[in-house]
Amino acid sequence: MEHVIAEWESQERAVRARLRPAGAPPPTMSLAALSGLQVLEAIFAGDWPPPAMGDTLDFLPIRVEPGLAVFQGRPSPRHYNPMGTVHGGWFATLLDSAVGCAVHSTLPAGSAYTTLEIKVNIVRPLTDAVPLVRAEGKVVHTGRQVGTAEGRIVGPDGKLYAHATTTCLIFESSPRAR
Amino acid sequence: MEHVIAEWESQERAVRARLRPAGAPPPTMSLAALSGLQVLEAIFAGDWPPPAMGDTLDFLPIRVEPGLAVFQGRPSPRHYNPMGTVHGGWFATLLDSAVGCAVHSTLPAGSAYTTLEIKVNIVRPLTDAVPLVRAEGKVVHTGRQVGTAEGRIVGPDGKLYAHATTTCLIFESSPRAR
Amino acid sequence: MEHVIAEWESQERAVRARLRPAGAPPPTMSLAALSGLQVLEAIFAGDWPPPAMGDTLDFLPIRVEPGLAVFQGRPSPRHYNPMGTVHGGWFATLLDSAVGCAVHSTLPAGSAYTTLEIKVNIVRPLTDAVPLVRAEGKVVHTGRQVGTAEGRIVGPDGKLYAHATTTCLIFESSPRAR
Amino acid sequence: MEHVIAEWESQERAVRARLRPAGAPPPTMSLAALSGLQVLEAIFAGDWPPPAMGDTLDFLPIRVEPGLAVFQGRPSPRHYNPMGTVHGGWFATLLDSAVGCAVHSTLPAGSAYTTLEIKVNIVRPLTDAVPLVRAEGKVVHTGRQVGTAEGRIVGPDGKLYAHATTTCLIFESSPRAR
Numbered sequence: 001m002e003h004v005i006a007e008w009e010s011q012e013r014a015v016r017a018r019l020r021p022a023g024a025p026p027p028t029m030s031l032a033a034l035s036g037l038q039v040l041e042a043i044f045a046g047d048w049p050p051p052a053m054g055d056t057l058d059f060l061p062i063r064v065e066p067g068l069a070v071f072q073g074r075p076s077p078r079h080y081n082p083m084g085t086v087h088g089g090w091f092a093t094l095l096d097s098a099v100g101c102a103v104h105s106t107l108p109a110g111s112a113y114t115t116l117e118i119k120v121n122i123v124r125p126l127t128d129a130v131p132l133v134r135a136e137g138k139v140v141h142t143g144r145q146v147g148t149a150e151g152r153i154v155g156p157d158g159k160l161y162a163h164a165t166t167t168c169l170i171f172e173s174s175p176r177a178r
Numbered sequence: 179m180e181h182v183i184a185e186w187e188s189q190e191r192a193v194r195a196r197l198r199p200a201g202a203p204p205p206t207m208s209l210a211a212l213s214g215l216q217v218l219e220a221i222f223a224g225d226w227p228p229p230a231m232g233d234t235l236d237f238l239p240i241r242v243e244p245g246l247a248v249f250q251g252r253p254s255p256r257h258y259n260p261m262g263t264v265h266g267g268w269f270a271t272l273l274d275s276a277v278g279c280a281v282h283s284t285l286p287a288g289s290a291y292t293t294l295e296i297k298v299n300i301v302r303p304l305t306d307a308v309p310l311v312r313a314e315g316k317v318v319h320t321g322r323q324v325g326t327a328e329g330r331i332v333g334p335d336g337k338l339y340a341h342a343t344t345t346c347l348i349f350e351s352s353p354r355a356r
Numbered sequence: 357m358e359h360v361i362a363e364w365e366s367q368e369r370a371v372r373a374r375l376r377p378a379g380a381p382p383p384t385m386s387l388a389a390l391s392g393l394q395v396l397e398a399i400f401a402g403d404w405p406p407p408a409m410g411d412t413l414d415f416l417p418i419r420v421e422p423g424l425a426v427f428q429g430r431p432s433p434r435h436y437n438p439m440g441t442v443h444g445g446w447f448a449t450l451l452d453s454a455v456g457c458a459v460h461s462t463l464p465a466g467s468a469y470t471t472l473e474i475k476v477n478i479v480r481p482l483t484d485a486v487p488l489v490r491a492e493g494k495v496v497h498t499g500r501q502v503g504t505a506e507g508r509i510v511g512p513d514g515k516l517y518a519h520a521t522t523t524c525l526i527f528e529s530s531p532r533a534r
Numbered sequence: 535m536e537h538v539i540a541e542w543e544s545q546e547r548a549v550r551a552r553l554r555p556a557g558a559p560p561p562t563m564s565l566a567a568l569s570g571l572q573v574l575e576a577i578f579a580g581d582w583p584p585p586a587m588g589d590t591l592d593f594l595p596i597r598v599e600p601g602l603a604v605f606q607g608r609p610s611p612r613h614y615n616p617m618g619t620v621h622g623g624w625f626a627t628l629l630d631s632a633v634g635c636a637v638h639s640t641l642p643a644g645s646a647y648t649t650l651e652i653k654v655n656i657v658r659p660l661t662d663a664v665p666l667v668r669a670e671g672k673v674v675h676t677g678r679q680v681g682t683a684e685g686r687i688v689g690p691d692g693k694l695y696a697h698a699t700t701t702c703l704i705f706e707s708s709p710r711a712r
């Protein structure tokens with residue numbers, strides 16, 4: 001497990017080094033002509049800012065491929081519920097990011113998506129005794145108007161903490177198409 | 179709507195004035211002999227700290243009655259996804275708090291609960307153009323081992339932003355009972 | 357409770373007397389120019405056949421209003437799982453009918469819908485010791501492209517057996533609009 | 535695809551030849567000392583009746599292994615909704631059977647389960663133009679008190695029609711244990 005943690009931390013440092021810093025000036029590029037995968041690659045290349053919610057809740061994207069998205073998060077007492085374990089909302093946030101990006105990664109230029117619903121199962125409590133977890137989202141189905149995806153949060157030892165499925169609405173984002 | 183916002187802000191100030199401050203020493207009281215409602219009332223009385231996640235994501239409990247819990251949150255760019263609207267995880271966090279506390283409020287002393295799953299529908303995007311929203315959770319069913327609840331996030335004008343249902347496992351928390 | 361059962365059975369007989377019989381010739385009318393509510397009223401008027409699944413699983417529509425739909429079903433050993441209680445799928449079928457029709461009842465002529473997902477909570481086992489149950493569906497949100505609804509199955513004594521929420525996709529059904 | 539259909543029909547005939555016929559006398563064996571897998575094997579061996587709901591809705595179990603259950607169903611106009619496609623409740627019934635049995639197959643003697651909730655995504659309409667479909671359920675997590683599983687309905691050509699996740703409560707079924 002130590003080996004996995006070291007690898008995950010190394011990958012996180014490599015991603016952080018390329019991400020657009022929080023205080024950077026707003027990007028001047030336009031996303032309109034990019035596919036979903038190109039938008040996500042622009043985030044990894046530092047050309048587009050990562051989601052603000054990631055700074056707020058200590059998680060970031062680690063890897064995106066067509067139909068797949070992996071986020072990594074650092075459990076902390078700042079994320080606790082009154083029972084002294086990580087709040088269900090933290091699980092939901094990482095999973096929503098992972099499954100939503102998995103759907104996004106399949107969209108052509110001119111398409112956008114919005115999350116209609118997400119269902120999250122929490123199967124094991126989590127504390128900061130686990131230094132890092134990963135949320136991996138995978139597309140289950142994509143159609144013209146609807147995409148579905150599933151996701152899991154696992155620890156460095158492969159333990160499952162939560163899993164989710166989502167339904168996303170896909171629509172045309174280009175002005176002339178509406 | 180201005181009137182509602184003023185009232186919600188006033189109620190929030192009143193609650194904050196009583197809540198245990200973030201830096202306060204850990205409480206010495208024990209929760210073991212308290213019912214769920216008494217635990218929640220101890221938070222409102224400043225005898226027990228509110229959830230850390232509330233500070234992190236700008237929300238707090240406003241009101242708890244048997245079978246009902248209301249939380250209030252302040253949408254902010256810190257909660258945004260890359261599309262420039264509030265992240266689905268923020269909705270999920272407020273709703274998870276509201277429906278979980280609604281179930282908690284029905285439990286006798288010696289009982290505890292954990293969230294097995296929550297499903298969240300997002301029906302409208304939210305930005306910080308809406309200064310405050312409320313998440314109201316209500317119990318649907320409680321049995322000996324399982325409780326279910328539903329919740330809604332609404333704005334000061336009554337607009338619905340998201341809704342949820344949850345399934346909670348109820349178990350005996352007292353040491354001798356296990 | 358006897359009073360309620362008698363009333364529910366009387367209402368069922370009144371509905372059955374008007375429904376199009378299973379062996380009737382296919383209707384010649386077209387649904388294209390009808391609103392959702394008018395389609396549902398055509399079923400109650402015997403101008404359009406009720407769903408075949410209702411005959412197969414012993415349930416039928418009892419009442420539809422804008423945003424509301426009530427179905428009534430008769431639990432039977434034919435619906436049992438191996439544990440000797442009503443199969444979860446029977447609950448899901450009645451609830452899917454109720455919440456889907458609730459959304460349908462809000463649609464103008466030229467619009468149609470399809471169910472994207474439904475989540476069903478089962479909170480109490482059911483056997484044919486309960487002669488009749490009702491599934492009541494209510495719209496929670498309707499937009500241009502998406503509708504959500506919630507539903508509950510209750511017995512004649514008001515006991516809750518199951519509850520559900522659904523997400524429906526709304527689309528234009530008229531040929532020229534596609 | 536013809537080859538797959540022939541194989542699925544052949545497997546169905548083989549299972550039907552061993553299943554306890556609908557009119558057979560009630561079995562005299564007791565299930566109390568059997569593990570979940572042994573109960574499911576008793577159904578395949580004709581020692582215990584299959585679920586009545588399977589006869590009512592034209593589906594049956596095809597294969598069960600630890601953590602996995604496969605059901606096969608035959609879409610028919612008897613399962614249609616008013617739109618002329620298979621009712622969402624038919625999908626839910628097959629998926630509930632598959633995911634529930636997947637959890638059941640992992641339980642030791644003296645344990646039983648009940649379905650707390652199931653969420654079903656329907657991603658493609660189905661008619662009797664598809665002669666057979668399969669619902670495959672797989673366990674995601676099992677603990678002492680809770681099990682979760684996921685399932686998919688696919689056609690003979692591998693097309694996905696629906697998918698689901700479930701949460702089950704596990705409890706001791708032996709009288710002295712309660």
